[in-house]
Amino acid sequence: MNHILDIALNDLVQIVRDRKVFLFLLIMPICFTLLFGYAFGGFSSGGDSDPRLPVAVLDEDDGRFSQELFALLKGSEVIRIETDLEKSRFDYEKALSDGDLAGIVTIPAGYSQAMLDGQPIPLDLWADQASTTGTTVQNEVLMAAKRLASAVWTAQITSQAAGKTADFDALVSEALLAWQEPPIRIEATSGVVAEEEPSQSVMSMAHTAPGMILQFAIASLLTAAQVIVSERKSRCLQRLLTTATQRVHILMGHFLSIFAMLFTQFMLLIVFGQFILKVDYLRLPGATLLVAVASVLCIAAMGLLIGVLAKSEEQAVMFSLIPMFVLSGLGGAWVPLEFTGAAFQTIGHASPIAWAMDGFKNIIVRGLGLESIWLPVAALVGYAVVFFGLAAWRFRSE
Amino acid sequence: MQPAIEVQNLHKSFGELKAVDGASFNVPQGEIYSLLGPNGAGKTTTISMLSTLLRPDSGDALVMGHSIRKDPMGVKSVLGVVPQDIALYEDLSARENLTFWGKMYGLRGAALKQRVDEVLEIIGLTDRQKGRVSKFSGGMKRRVNIGVALLHKPKVIYMDEPTVGIDPQSRRSILDSVIALKNAGMTVLYTTHYMEEAQELSDQITIMDHGKLIASGTHDELVKIVGQMDRIRLTINAEGARVVTAWKSTPGVKQVTAEDGTLNLLVDDSNQVLPRLFDAATTSGVRITSVDIQLPNLEAVFLHLTGRALRD
Ligand SMILES: Nc1ncnc2c1ncn2[C@@H]1O[C@H](COP(=O)(O)OP(=O)(O)OP(=O)(O)O)[C@@H](O)[C@H]1O
Ligand SMILES: [Mg+2]
Numbered sequence: 001m002n003h004i005l006d007i008a009l010n011d012l013v014q015i016v017r018d019r020k021v022f023l024f025l026l027i028m029p030i031c032f033t034l035l036f037g038y039a040f041g042g043f044s045s046g047g048d049s050d051p052r053l054p055v056a057v058l059d060e061d062d063g064r065f066s067q068e069l070f071a072l073l074k075g076s077e078v079i080r081i082e083t084d085l086e087k088s089r090f091d092y093e094k095a096l097s098d099g100d101l102a103g104i105v106t107i108p109a110g111y112s113q114a115m116l117d118g119q120p121i122p123l124d125l126w127a128d129q130a131s132t133t134g135t136t137v138q139n140e141v142l143m144a145a146k147r148l149a150s151a152v153w154t155a156q157i158t159s160q161a162a163g164k165t166a167d168f169d170a171l172v173s174e175a176l177l178a179w180q181e182p183p184i185r186i187e188a189t190s191g192v193v194a195e196e197e198p199s200q201s202v203m204s205m206a207h208t209a210p211g212m213i214l215q216f217a218i219a220s221l222l223t224a225a226q227v228i229v230s231e232r233k234s235r236c237l238q239r240l241l242t243t244a245t246q247r248v249h250i251l252m253g254h255f256l257s258i259f260a261m262l263f264t265q266f267m268l269l270i271v272f273g274q275f276i277l278k279v280d281y282l283r284l285p286g287a288t289l290l291v292a293v294a295s296v297l298c299i300a301a302m303g304l305l306i307g308v309l310a311k312s313e314e315q316a317v318m319f320s321l322i323p324m325f326v327l328s329g330l331g332g333a334w335v336p337l338e339f340t341g342a343a344f345q346t347i348g349h350a351s352p353i354a355w356a357m358d359g360f361k362n363i364i365v366r367g368l369g370l371e372s373i374w375l376p377v378a379a380l381v382g383y384a385v386v387f388f389g390l391a392a393w394r395f396r397s398e
Numbered sequence: 399m400q401p402a403i404e405v406q407n408l409h410k411s412f413g414e415l416k417a418v419d420g421a422s423f424n425v426p427q428g429e430i431y432s433l434l435g436p437n438g439a440g441k442t443t444t445i446s447m448l449s450t451l452l453r454p455d456s457g458d459a460l461v462m463g464h465s466i467r468k469d470p471m472g473v474k475s476v477l478g479v480v481p482q483d484i485a486l487y488e489d490l491s492a493r494e495n496l497t498f499w500g501k502m503y504g505l506r507g508a509a510l511k512q513r514v515d516e517v518l519e520i521i522g523l524t525d526r527q528k529g530r531v532s533k534f535s536g537g538m539k540r541r542v543n544i545g546v547a548l549l550h551k552p553k554v555i556y557m558d559e560p561t562v563g564i565d566p567q568s569r570r571s572i573l574d575s576v577i578a579l580k581n582a583g584m585t586v587l588y589t590t591h592y593m594e595e596a597q598e599l600s601d602q603i604t605i606m607d608h609g610k611l612i613a614s615g616t617h618d619e620l621v622k623i624v625g626q627m628d629r630i631r632l633t634i635n636a637e638g639a640r641v642v643t644a645w646k647s648t649p650g651v652k653q654v655t656a657e658d659g660t661l662n663l664l665v666d667d668s669n670q671v672l673p674r675l676f677d678a679a680t681t682s683g684v685r686i687t688s689v690d691i692q693l694p695n696l697e698a699v700f701l702h703l704t705g706r707a708l709r710d
Binding site: 002003006010013014017018230231234235236238239240241242243244245 | 449450451471474475477479481483484485486487488489490494498499501502503504506546
């Protein structure tokens, strides 16, 4: 047991002495996160992690149904309401022309009353009709308004039939509820938006930050793998095998050192993401930790395999950088898999990085619960077992 | 007392090549035992099998009673190995290397620290202990390489050509430390292709060539194989075929071999034979350009047994 720790420590000392490890471990991931996060951040301001289109809703009616409509829009998967009481109409118009807003919806005064009277007045929408973004916003607002109007209409008919005993408000709510499971579901995916400018709403920090952690975790493997290769080439491995040290302990020691290196990297970059970039890893700290540990297990096992397979230090570098590009690209660390076709998404999930991205984004982008990470975590651990198994199998014949 | 190492008919081939072809010998406890042989003789292959790094094709060996086949961990626990190729972590200092290897040999804490200090003293690197091994000279690396194997005071230590490629001073200090090991009660299996080293250090010597053990015994016993013959090395100024024939039939000449323009002769008594050699040369019209007379030694034994010189 002690030998495992001794070997791990020995590796870590050598890894740290190779200064270039810090480049891959911390400097490059931070630079690239900032570069991609801000350059392609688009609408997202700072740590904003919401991929939906920002739309301002100005409620000049402030009646029962305008609030209902507001609530409907708030629940949209396509648009996100950006309403700041401090701002004037002029501010919003400027934001729209600067491209910081995708649209402005004005609910005119008298909207609720007109709806009750059965003479609904149209909403006032400002958006670029020529762009997909504009039409997407338009469709979404239109759909919400139609739902509301139809709910009110249904409630009116029902209450007339039921007489005075029926509670009109309850009937409206009921009719609206029915909309949540409409007979024909209209899939309003943000894919429509992605066609035009995928980078804008998508390449936000919440995507870039975990993507870069994962990518550079693989890049960091080259130093660790080099340490393993040079141990073999310098004949230290042979010498270790003449001491009473067990083979499996040597392997575990190397694995532990890579694990410790990557875990430190993840924790530092997660702290950086949380507090500097405002990526909300700590929304579910336990889940974030689990996904991080599973990712580190998987990538560390990959590093062990690289170290065991590479015949020279140069090969160790190649064997680390090639998977870095292939697995990161395929796994959606650069461009989110959600914005690719179904076939590519399936292929992409051959890369463990896709599962790690799923895990992180379920927490920080999609706002899902702990249960949403079990599958990604299981997949990552599965990959870890396979990589470790292969490394152990190869190592037996050293 | 059982031998420290009992080697029983070890065989190892690499493809067609028989690297070790039936090696059997016993190394008594507390002795320095040398395997002497030229490059490719099979010394390292033998050592590798005895340290359980290579599995023999057939045969077995017991090291302090532990079988290399059935109880490799037992073998390793009594063993220190100085490999022929330097095996150190280049990015670590001498002290860090010794400390790490000490841990691998099961030393800990204060005992480890003290032993590292002692070993640094033995290998004469106390004042360079903080230097990175990558910055060391070849001789200094060799010394650290040896030091590693001394850390846990093993009962048996293998040293595979520990003096290759270093200056005479470092070499002297290494040879002295080998003798010190013996005096401390360790058993040393030593390989070399320098006959002087084998002669100076060893209680017993085995001569190896092409995977076979061709002779073994103490230095004196081995030298008796060539009797009281002297060895003469000659160079001549011309193609030597005629004079070689003449010399072969000269009284007192036992053996003549030619190698790279040098002629090696084994003769009964150089004082009497040498004038006859010069006469024969003159008759054949050949001029002798250099003469070197050596008294009986392992070199002569090797030459006698294989027809080749030990050194290239
Ligand atoms: N792993 C191997 N694969 C193939 N051939 C090998 C291997 N190891 C050794 N040999 C061959 O076996 C023979 C014996 O080699 P070995 O290293 O045991 O010789 P040695 O006596 O130690 O020589 P040296 O004095 O040069 O170290 C050589 O011909 C060598 O080429
Ligand atoms: Mg050798």
